[in-house]
């Protein structure tokens with residue numbers, strides 16, 4: 001009966017306390033510089049059954065080669081990667 005949950009992806013996780021796969025709450029725990037840390041809490045007993053870090057690459061600002069207007073042309077750098 002528990003094998004019919006395939007389509008739920010990460011919304012079901014195995015809980016040690018309940019002894020079976022349980023529906024979980026996805027709870028945003030921390031916002032990291034490179035992503036967001038989610039905690040999964042069992043909806044049956046409320047214990048943490050897992051976590052994941054979701055990378056947010058979109059937070060990196062678009063880096064454009066900014067020219068410093070004060071610098072003379074000779075020290076101006078080309079785009080360095």
Ligand SMILES: [Zn+2]
Nearest residue numbers: 015018042045
């Ligand atoms: Zn549980």
